[in-house]
Amino acid sequence: xxxxxxxxxxxxxxxxxxxxxxxxxxxxxxxxxxxxxxxxxxxxxxxxxxxxxxxxxxxxxxxxxxxxxxxxxxxxxxxxxxxxxxxxxxxxxxxxxxxxxxxxxxxxxxxxxxxxxxxxxxxxxxxxxxxxxxxxxxxxxxxxxxxxxxxxxxxxxxxxxxxxxxxxxxxxxxxxxxxxxxxxxxxxxxxxxxxxxxxxxxxxxxxxxxxxxxxxxxxxxxxxxxxxxxxxxxxxxxxxxxxxxxxxxxxxxxxxxxxxxxxxxxxxxxxxxxx
Numbered sequence: 001x002x003x004x005x006x007x008x009x010x011x012x013x014x015x016x017x018x019x020x021x022x023x024x025x026x027x028x029x030x031x032x033x034x035x036x037x038x039x040x041x042x043x044x045x046x047x048x049x050x051x052x053x054x055x056x057x058x059x060x061x062x063x064x065x066x067x068x069x070x071x072x073x074x075x076x077x078x079x080x081x082x083x084x085x086x087x088x089x090x091x092x093x094x095x096x097x098x099x100x101x102x103x104x105x106x107x108x109x110x111x112x113x114x115x116x117x118x119x120x121x122x123x124x125x126x127x128x129x130x131x132x133x134x135x136x137x138x139x140x141x142x143x144x145x146x147x148x149x150x151x152x153x154x155x156x157x158x159x160x161x162x163x164x165x166x167x168x169x170x171x172x173x174x175x176x177x178x179x180x181x182x183x184x185x186x187x188x189x190x191x192x193x194x195x196x197x198x199x200x201x202x203x204x205x206x207x208x209x210x211x212x213x214x215x216x217x218x219x220x221x222x223x224x225x226x227x228x229x230x231x232x233x234x235x236x237x238x239x240x241x242x243x244x245x246x247x248x249x250x251x252x253x254x255x256x257x258x259x260x261x262x263x264x265x266x267x268x269x270x271x272x273x274x275x
Contacts, residue, residue, distance in 0.1 A: 002019060002196075002208040002209070003017065003018040003019065004018060004019050004020075004021055004211060005018040005019070005020055005021065006020075006021045006023075006213070007020050007021060007022045007023065007026055007189075007213075013119075013190045013191060014191065015191050015193065015194050015195070016194070016195060017195050018195060019187060019195050019196050019208060019211075019214060020187065020189060020194065020195075020213075020214075020215070021211060021212070021213030021214060022189060022213045022214075022215050022254065023213065026120075026189055026190075026213070026215060026254075027215075027254050027261065029117075029118060029119065029120035029189075029190075030120050030122065030188075030189065030215055030252060030254060030263045031261075031263055032117055032118065032120065032122075033070070033115060033116070033117040033118070033120040033121060033122030033263070034122040034124065034252050034262075034263025034264040034265075035122070035263070035264075035267065036065070036068050036070060036115045036117055036122050037113050037114065037115055037122035037123065037124040037252070037264050038122075038124060038264045038265060038266050038267060039064070039267060040060075040061055040064045040065065040113050040115065041111060041113060041124060041125075041126045041266065041270070042266055042267065042268040042270050043060065043064060044057055044060060044061070044111060044128070045128070045268075045270055045275045047060060048103065048109070048128040048129075048130055049103065049130060049131065050102075050103050050104055050105045050107075050130050050131045051102055051103065052102065052103050053097075053098065053099050053100070053101060053102045053103075054086040054088070054095070054097040054098055054101045054102075054103070054109075055097045055098055055099040055101075056099075057084070057086060057097065057111065058082050058083050058084050058086065058097035061083045061084040061111070061113050062075070062083035062084075065083060065113075065115045068115065068117065069117065069118075070115040070116055070117035070118075071115070071116050072084070072113070072114065072115060072116070073114040073115070073116040073121055073123075073192050074114055077192070080236065082096060082097045083113070084097060084111055084112060084113045085097075085110075085111075085112040085125075085236075086109055086110070086111050086112075087109060087110045087112070087237075087238075087246070087248070088101070088103075088107050088108070088109045089107060089108060089109075089245055089246075090239050090240045090243045090244060090245055090246060091237060091238065091239050091246065092180055092183070092221050092223070092229050092238040092239060092240060092246045092248070093110070093112070093183055093221060093238050093248060094231075094236045094237055094238050095109075095110075095236075095237055096234060096236055096237060103130040103131075104130065104131075105130065105131035105132055106130065106131055106132060106133050106134060106137070107129075107130040107131070107133070108127060108128070108129055108130070108133055108137045108138075108140070108141055108245065108247060109127070109128050109130065110125050110126070110127050110128075110247065110248045110249075111125060111126060111128065112124070112125035112248075112250065113125070114192065116192075119190050120189060120190060121188050121189065121190070121191075121192050121252075122252060122263065122264060123188055123192075123217050123250065123252045123264070124250050124251060124252060124264035125219065125248055125249060125250040126249060126250075126266075126270070126271075127141045127144065127145070127247050127248070127249060127272075127273055128273055128275075129141070129273045129274055136224070136245075137245055139175075140177070140222065140224050140245055140246075140247045141247045141272070141273060142272070143171065143172065143175050143177065143222065144172075144220060144222040144247035144248060144249055145249050145271070145272040146171060147167075147168045147171045147172050147200075147220045147222060147249075148168070148218060148219075148220055148249040148250075148251065150167040150168065150171050151164040151165070151167045151168040151200070151218050151220065152164070152218060152251065152253060152260060152262065153167065154166075154167050155210060155218070155253055155255060155259065155260035156210060156255070156258065156259045156260060157210055157211060157212055157255060157256075157257065157258070158209070158210065159209075159210050160204070160205055160206055160207045160208065160209050160210060161196060161198060161199075161202065161206075161207035161208050161210065162202035162203050162204055162205060162206030162207040163204050163205065163210075164198070164202075164218060165198075165199055165200055165201055165202030165203075165207070166201075166202050166203055166204045168200045168201070168218075168220045169200065169201040169202065172220070172222050177222050177223060177224060178222070178223040178224075178225060178226045178227030178228075178244075179200050179201050179220065179221075179222060179223075179227055180200070180220075180221035180222070180223060180227050180229055180246070181199070181200075181201060181227055182229050182238070183219075183221060183229075183238065184197045184198050184199045184200065184219075185197070185198030185199075185200070185216055185217040185218045185219045185250070186198060186216060186217055187214075187215065187216045188215055188216060188217055188252055189215050194216075196208050196214075196216065198216050198217065198218055198219075200218075200219075200220040200221070210255050211255060212255050212256060212257050213254070213255065214254065214255040215252070215253070215254045215255075216252075216253065217250055217251065217252050217253070218250065218251055218253065219248060219249070219250030219251075220248065220249070221246055221247070221248045222246065222247055222248070223240050223242075223244050223245070223246045224244040224245045224246070225240060225242040225243075225244025225245075226240070226241065226242050226244070228240070228241040228242070229241060249272075250264075251263070251264045251265070252264045
């Protein structure tokens with residue numbers, strides 16, 4: 001049975017199996033942190049061009065985060081030494097920025113950022129197109145964005161997490177794409193990764209019921225080929241086993257009385273490429 005707990009000043013800032021229900025203070029904190037995440041992703045747009053290293057993009061993320069009075073939540077997380085994850089082409093997630101990896105014409109990439117601002121985590125990722133990207137790759141990016149937004153249409157009180165998952169899975173598989181099972185969205189707020197786990201495949205009416213105050217991420221990873229992934233020897237980088245292209249979009253959201261609030265929407269309107 002799913003356990004819910006209303007967040008108060010005494011609620012421990014620690015992961016638990018109970019789903020936290022936040023009040024106006026939590027929504028206000030997430031609104032600020034989410035906007036910063038979106039502004040950082042907006043600022044990267046003119047820099048995502050062939051020849052730029054992924055480390056240079058990570059440097060921008062770190063500088064903007066610190067300049068805003070926040071810290072990158074990934075910096076030092078389980079030994080991770082960068083301020084973002086940058087995943088190119090067949091990398092599904094958790095790609096490590098590098099001075100040696102320079103963007104090439106036709107690359108598609110996901111940049112995932114999580115500024116920690118005033119105790120709240122603004123977690124979001126977005127796809128970018130470097131140079132002249134083939135139609136097949138552009139289509140994957142478009143369908144992946146549509147998967148996310150169709151999932152969010154189901155994010156409202158009385159529905160269940162399975163309704164979000166099913167909407168994502170149905171749209172992806174209609175286009176004969178694979179939906180990654182190995183990674184999922186998660187509760188978020190003052191804790192980086194919290195309950196519930198938000199998987200991106202499922203059946204309607206299953207999983208925890210959505211209640212006002214819930215805050216979590218939805219972040220489908222969609223592959224042109226099979227859903228299978230593997231993690232490389234660096235312990236972080238996840239790639240498609242069949243080397244097919246992968247795409248991902250992520251928003252942090254809060255369940256309201258009549259739907260959901262997207263905390264990480266782009267202020268500049270850069271919600272889906274081309275920007």
